[in-house]
Structure formats: C-alpha cells, structure tokens
Amino acid sequence: MKALILGDRNAPNLIDGAVLETMIAGVRARFEADALAARFGGPIHAGEIKSFPVVDGAADPDKVAAALDQVALYILLTRQLVDDLGGDPGLVSGTAMLITPKNVGLTPTLSIRDVTKRVARMGRLVMSIPNAGEIVAAVPAATTFNTIANEQLDAQHRLDTLHALADHIGTDYTSSCLSTCGNARFCRERAFRDGLLCLSGPQTVRLLPGVHSLGRAAELSAGAPPSVPEAPVATLLARAGRLYDDAVSAPQLNRAKR
Template identity: 30%
Template sequence: AEEGGTGVAVPDLTADGPAGRAARTRLALRDAAAAGGWAVLDHPLLTLHVAGSTAYLEPDALAVHPDGGVTVIEIKSFPILDGSADPAKVGAAARQAAVYALALAEGERLAVREHALLVCPRDFSNHPCADLVGLRKQVAATRRQLARLTRIEDIAASLPEGACFAPDRPSGELLAAVESVPAEYAPECLATCELAFHCRDRAREEGAVAALGRSVRGELGGLATVHAVLAAARGGGAGDGDGDGDGAGDPAASALRRAAALRAEALGEGER
C-alpha cells in the first residue's frame, strides 16, 4: 500500500497474536527490502532471543531505505527546546532503539543504520521535529549484557530436584519450593518481582545487609549481615562466619570502627 501518493509503501501488518504479527512484520521487511523503494512499517513486532526465551518488541516505526537498510524510528513526547533535549531522556530513547536495532540485525539479518531517528515535539508546540541519535555504543553494550545473561535452561537445571512452582500446587509445597531457591534481595526488586516481599522478609530475618540496598552492600565488603557489621563497629570479630578474625585488614571494618568512635564522641560517651 502507498500513502498519499508519496511513493512510500506502508504495508499492512495486521495479524492474529504476537507470533502472527512478528511473522507478518518479517515478511513485510523482506518484501520492502527487495522492492528497492521507501517503506514505513507502523508499529511492527520484532523478536529477540533473550537468555533462551523469545521476547516480542514493538518499535514505534521502521523506515526501509531503497538500498534495503533499515532505520529505527522512536517517537517521544519530551520536547526538543532550541535544538536540544534532556540528555537523560535522549539516552533512554537511544538504549530502547538499540534493542530494536539488535533485534533487526540478529533476528531478521537486516542491515540496520547506526543512527535512530528520534521524533519529538518542537519547543512547546505540537509540530514534530526529528534528529538522528547514534546507536553504535548502545548496541554494543546491549549485546554484551544479553551475552552475560544466564540462560533459562541453565537456571532450570540448577533448581533442586522436585522443585515445582505451578500455581495450582498446595501453598505449603509452593512455600517449600520457593524457600529451596537462594535469593539475593535488593530494594529494587520491589518494582519488578512479585516475590520481592517474600525475599525481603527472609533477608530481614537473616539480618542480611542486602536489604539495605546494593550500594550499602557494596560499601560493606565482606560483612554480609547486620550482626557482623555491629561486631566490626565495636572492634570485635564478625562472629557469624562472615568475617575473619577481628577484621583488622578489612577497610570496611576499619571505617565502621572509626564511625562508631566518632558517634560515641559526638554523643559524649567517649571512645569505648
């Protein structure tokens, strides 16, 4: 199909279900690349293999060039004011477009342009303007991140024998299955995981410093529990196997002892 006599093909991507839409998009991309003209795909559906599972991605639009190359088009609501936009929002849009570019390059085996077309409102008007955003670094970073992900098959193989998480299992059996799997809780989990509250309760019961956040956990080094932190602050050993000796060589333990001494001095209690 062509829109408004412009000579730009706009193929129909209607199909049933995600798999059908992805297949229709794949066919439209192949036909557009072979036609040797301009084409715009409105809200296509792409696929990308992530850790052994298929993820469906829906960019705003794709532009197919006469030479068969493809440009990712991202349409955003934040404005471009006097020729510049919020760098954080532009960076987020570039990372999002990089995922689409990677799906096109690796899933569809197409020649993807190294720049995405970012479309935003001009100043405070409803008039659109566009600019190119480089994707090379973002695509490389995304490819590295995906390569480091643990595959679903490997995760399943590491589960305890007989562990089953089917929703129709008895609550006691489900609880035992969840308890059998180690978890590293962080406050960020609350926004992404339905089991975050369960893991948070476990972390609090165990006194794990991970419940205080990844930044705190990183600053405390080998001190993994609140008990070990308090023991180090008092100048004693970790006391629970999470530290060695009195922690004399641990920078985190030294910093804790110094902080405890300063606090005691500030409170007028003197150094212990």
C-alpha cells in the first residue's frame, strides 16, 4: 500500500485479500476485501466478487445493494489506511468494482457503480454504533436464559420472560429470519408492535442509519428536531416530507383554480 501511495512503478496492481482494520463500537475489527486494484498514476479501486448472477442485465436488487454497501465499507477503510500512512484519502476511488457471473454461465462480468453516497452513509453508520461496553453495561447483571429454556415451566411465564429480556437487549428482525430462526415470529411481532424500520426492508434500514422506527421517520420528515445520530438523515427526510406535501397539495390547488 505504501508503494501505491508513493507512486512507485513497481507497486502491485492488485492486492488480493487485503485486510483492513478499524475500530467499531470500541472494538478493533478486521475486514478482508476481495481485492484492491490500481495502475500506475491512477486511483485505487476496491473490488468484490459475488456468486449471484446478472441475468439479462439485471440482478437481485437486495443482493446488489448489500454488495455495494460492502464495497463502500472497504473504500471507507482503505481511505482511513491511506490517511494513516500519510497519503491523500482522495487517492481511493469512490466507485465500486463488482464482479458477478453473467446469466447462467460462469463468465465473470465487471460492473462499476458510483458508491460515493454509500461511503458517506457507511461512515455515519460506523460512527453511530454504540460502544460494546455500554451495551453490556445496559443489560441487567441478573439476565439469564435459564427460565426461557426450561420447558417444564409455564409457557406464558417463559414468553413473558423472553419479552422482558428483549426489552433490555432488543431484537434485530429481517424478513430472511423467517427461514432461518425459530424465534423469527416473536421478533416480527415485536417489530410490528414498535413500528420498526426493518418492516420496510433492508434497503430502508441502510438508507436511514440512526432512525429506529417508522413513526420516528415520519416525525423527522415533518420537521421534528433530530438527535445527534439522526442528524445526517434528518435533512433528507425533511426534504422528502416537503416534496410529498407539495405533490399531495398540487392536485387540490389545480381543482381550486378550476
């Protein structure tokens, strides 16, 4: 990486399996990018190889979005690394290189996407993750799963205990949980009860980091004062709210003029 930053002609054009580090929630985390690519005098690109196919020019939008978010994180971390080494973070391109199979064959196909906004959003998301120690400290010391796991106890008592535990530690429901987890319906019920953002799908969750419920998103779109974690997306929500109000009121104004 130092050779790339210094513009060394002998610097590698491809770094396979680059390991990138950062601090997340007070814990050092490592991520392995499929590849970092560069040519002499050009920018550094982050690339990712995925197995889902592009059929007739289209791919699963959720999988594409998740892959682009993944590359956006690699770009963010690579820029941090370049900065730590004394280089210009702008040397790292804001475009993602995504390699996927074409149609039903195994022909690798390269697509290049601008993920500048995703990189900025990923930066806000990483910064908004609470410290792991704070999360642990918020869980009561007497917390235990023994009551829930004891099948000899009353079922309603076990369910009430599970709800009480979830009130403290939370849940993280997604639609894919239904096919992989026996507690998915429990978490889905709580998501509906609390109007959680996950009900609108993973794309909405990715677009609104720091906002935890649909009701709160509606409040921010109406101009409610945001908290610090909500501030980056509050402006966008308020703008969307104004555009929606204008679109709804326009037909009424036209009818009034008639």
